[in-house]
Amino acid sequence: xxxxxxxxxxxxxxxxxxxxxxxxxxxxxxxxxxxxxxxxxxxxxxxxxxxxxxxxxxxxxxxxxxxxxxxxxxxxxxxxxxxxxxxxxxxxxxxxxxxxxxxxxxxxxxxxxxxxxxxxxxxxxxxxxxxxxxxxxxxxxxxxxxxxxxxxxxxxxxxxxxxxxxxxxxxxxxxxxxxxxxxxxxxxxxxxxxxxxxxxxxxxxxxxxxxxxxxxxxxxxxxxxxxxxxxxxxxxxxxxxxxxxxxxxxxxxxxxxxxxxxxxxxxxxxxxxxxxxxxxxxxxxxxxxxxxxxxxxxxxxxxxxxxxxxxxxxxxxxxxxxxxxxxxxxxxxxxxxxxxxxxxxx
Amino acid sequence: xxxxxxxxxxxxxxxxxxxxxxxxxxxxxxxxxxxxxxxxxxxxxxxxxxxxxxxxxxxxxxxxxxxxxxxxxxxxxxxxxxxxxxxxxxxxxxxxxxxxxxxxxxxxxxxxxxxxxxxxxxxxxxxxxxxxxxxxxxxxxxxxxxxxxxxxxxxxxxxxxxxxxxxxxxxxxxxxxxxxxxxxxxxxxxxxxxxxxxxxxxxxxxxxxxxxxxxxxxx
Ligand SMILES: Nc1ncnc2c1ncn2[C@@H]1O[C@H](COP(=O)(O)OP(=O)(O)OP(=O)(O)O)[C@@H](O)[C@H]1O
Ligand SMILES: [Mg+2]
Numbered sequence: 001x002x003x004x005x006x007x008x009x010x011x012x013x014x015x016x017x018x019x020x021x022x023x024x025x026x027x028x029x030x031x032x033x034x035x036x037x038x039x040x041x042x043x044x045x046x047x048x049x050x051x052x053x054x055x056x057x058x059x060x061x062x063x064x065x066x067x068x069x070x071x072x073x074x075x076x077x078x079x080x081x082x083x084x085x086x087x088x089x090x091x092x093x094x095x096x097x098x099x100x101x102x103x104x105x106x107x108x109x110x111x112x113x114x115x116x117x118x119x120x121x122x123x124x125x126x127x128x129x130x131x132x133x134x135x136x137x138x139x140x141x142x143x144x145x146x147x148x149x150x151x152x153x154x155x156x157x158x159x160x161x162x163x164x165x166x167x168x169x170x171x172x173x174x175x176x177x178x179x180x181x182x183x184x185x186x187x188x189x190x191x192x193x194x195x196x197x198x199x200x201x202x203x204x205x206x207x208x209x210x211x212x213x214x215x216x217x218x219x220x221x222x223x224x225x226x227x228x229x230x231x232x233x234x235x236x237x238x239x240x241x242x243x244x245x246x247x248x249x250x251x252x253x254x255x256x257x258x259x260x261x262x263x264x265x266x267x268x269x270x271x272x273x274x275x276x277x278x279x280x281x282x283x284x285x286x287x288x289x290x291x292x293x294x295x296x297x298x299x300x301x302x303x304x305x306x307x308x309x310x311x312x313x314x315x316x317x318x319x320x321x322x323x324x325x326x327x328x329x330x331x332x333x334x335x336x337x338x339x340x341x342x343x344x345x346x
Numbered sequence: 347x348x349x350x351x352x353x354x355x356x357x358x359x360x361x362x363x364x365x366x367x368x369x370x371x372x373x374x375x376x377x378x379x380x381x382x383x384x385x386x387x388x389x390x391x392x393x394x395x396x397x398x399x400x401x402x403x404x405x406x407x408x409x410x411x412x413x414x415x416x417x418x419x420x421x422x423x424x425x426x427x428x429x430x431x432x433x434x435x436x437x438x439x440x441x442x443x444x445x446x447x448x449x450x451x452x453x454x455x456x457x458x459x460x461x462x463x464x465x466x467x468x469x470x471x472x473x474x475x476x477x478x479x480x481x482x483x484x485x486x487x488x489x490x491x492x493x494x495x496x497x498x499x500x501x502x503x504x505x506x507x508x509x510x511x512x513x514x515x516x517x518x519x520x521x522x523x524x525x526x527x528x529x530x531x532x533x534x535x536x537x538x539x540x541x542x543x544x545x546x547x548x549x550x551x552x553x554x555x556x557x558x559x560x561x562x563x564x565x
Contacts, residue, residue: 052473054393082475092466095565096488105484106474137564153474163473 002028002051002161002193007060009046020046022217023060028210033187033194035204035225037240038214044197045165047214051195052084052163053077064161082110085154089166091146093138099149100125100134106156124152128182144175151182155190162186164196168203176200180207201244205229205306213237230276230311230337245313247300254343257317261345267322269344271329275303275312276337284335285316292328294320315342357539360523367437367509367519371444372502378445379452379501380494382408384482386453387460393472394481411450416508419447420515440509440517448505455497459490492563499555503548510544520544 009021021043028034036044049055050062053069062069064080072080085106093102100121107117125131128148138146147167154162164183168176184207187194198204204211204225211229212222213236220234232238249270261268275284289296296318303312318325333339382404388394389401411419423443424434431438463486471485487494510521520540528537 054469054473078475078477080475081473084473086470086473088466088470090466092464092470094467094470094485094489095464096491096562105471108484109471109474109476109480139565 001030001063001065002195003061003063004047004050005061005063007047007050007062008058009043009050009055010058020217021050024214024217024219025060026212026219026222028193028195031187031191031193032209033184033196033207035208035211036195036197036214037199037201037204037211039240040199041216042214043217044214048163048165048195048197051161052081052086082106082157083159084161084163085151085157085159086163086165087147087150087154087167089169091138091143091150091170093146093149093153095138098135098137099130099141102138102149103152103156106153110157120156124156127155127186128152142175143171144178147171147175147179148182151179151186155186155192160192162192162194164194166198167196169198169200176203177206183207201229201241205304209307213240224307226306226309226311229306230274245302247302247313247315249299249315249342253299257319258345261319266319267325267345268317268319269325269329270299270315270317270342271332272340272342273314273316273332273336274338275310275314277309277311284332285314288328288331288335291331292320293324294318294328296328353536356527357520357523357543360518360520361543363437364506364509364519364521367440367444367512367517368502368505371441371448371509372498372505374441374445375448375452375501375505376498378449380456380487382449382453383456383460384486386457387486388478391468393469394478408450408453411446412454414447416443416447416511417514419443420512424515435516437518440512440519444505444508444512447508448501451504452497452501455501456490456494459493459497460486462493463489492559495555495559495562499552499559502551502555506544506548506551 004027005025007021007024008019011018011020024047036047038044046055050057051064051069053072057070060070064084067080069077069080094105097105103121103124104117107120112120122131125134128151130145130148130152133141133145133149138149141149150167151162162183167183168179171179180203183194183196186192194207196203196208208225210223211225213220213228213234215236220236221228221232228237229241232241254270257268257270285296285298288294296316299315299317301312301314303310305311318328320328329339385395385404386401386408389397389404414422420440420443423446424439427439427442428434430442433439467489468481468485471481476484509517509519510524513519513521513523513525516522520543524537524540527533528540
């Protein structure tokens, strides 16, 4: 378990003090995959690096399995770091060493025996499926392969904690998918705790159990990703999530709906529906349009599955007689999580 | 110097003296310069040995030495040679000023070679639990390897030049040879031979240095 208690981190710079992390407290459970999201400069990397003591605290406490990181002597700190793996956005492989030598590096630092290192390196190469690249230099590898070397290297010392600072931000979407799947699989098979920093919400929804949202050094909210994604409590989180689901109805479509309905003398409304949980699977719309004398058109819709549970957002237009339209909307409102009117007949 | 045989012998002797001066001071100044370069790098790195004052003091001292033309440094340091090497003339006496000058030069070259090492890799090594000595030997030296080899090449050629200059104060070597025969005795042909020999030596050093640097570069 990793716990943060009133953590503050400050940087002294020529232009004054930068307060990068402000009074952050939360815990990360053992064997979970924990995401930290937030805008650039929010303090995510800084917070992550307090876990292995790369950043010093101005005040507060970071504890890993009961050991208080900020009170370790420099020797204890080095031993602490040997037990924690770290992977990076730009991989940070040692260019003058082959794949096998890169993977062996942390084992050498931990002063493991030669024979042990050799068998362990082969094990790890197999784990990340890079046996054929054993003697290649990093310059000859693709981004995905480099990150797999990074992962193998980070796990070499049978580490139980893996810190990931934007591990997929330099990778294309297909490679991202493969790497995330590998991380997820490793966390389950090896029972490791993964802390993953990202600004890509897709990464979080793909593999995390829980998420913390940071903004300007502060922790704005934390919870299961389903809860945070589907019912964000803080304004900041809402905005962040809105950019993910955001869709603006094209002006031409809007104009057409307006014109057609005005010509036919019908009342209309365009609403945004948020589905959550089981409701997302049910034919809410087709049922409503059968029950009432209205026309319901889906303009745009997206349903996704977070931790296996559906969550969706849909933009629909409802047209018909005024009272029928209102009845339809009331019916819909009872079956979805939220409904918001975006445009209506004037 | 009419006798071709004695000329070749004298030139060979001068070359051996130069080789002695350059190689000995090169080895010493590479070791010292690399350590000093590491100090310059590490004292300005927030993870290694951050220390603004130490960094300024070392930097200032290095700059002082570097700002002195070698010929001035030479005459200023020669009295010290008497203490260290027991003599103020000959190749032995020249080694000390050569080492001082070349160390200062190489410390800046190696500092910049270390700065060229990907910072992320140093951070990775720290995250794996490496200590400062391990960072130096297992990350900085090998990762800067190719750049350091080029730096050695540059320093060797600079030393060759400085050692020739030392000939003017009785330092021996090719410089001394060229000046006492070619310049003071107006034997232009000897001067030309010296120039040709030095030119070939420099080309060879550069060639070997480039080859070795390319070999060391894995990127
Ligand atoms: N070594 C440093 N010296 C001075 N300021 C720093 C240092 N490292 C980070 N900062 C500052 O601390 C703040 C938080 O930085 P941090 O790198 O933790 O943000 P981040 O959330 O990881 O951002 P990004 O998504 O861009 O990586 C920023 O304002 C940054 O400028
Ligand atoms: Mg960051």
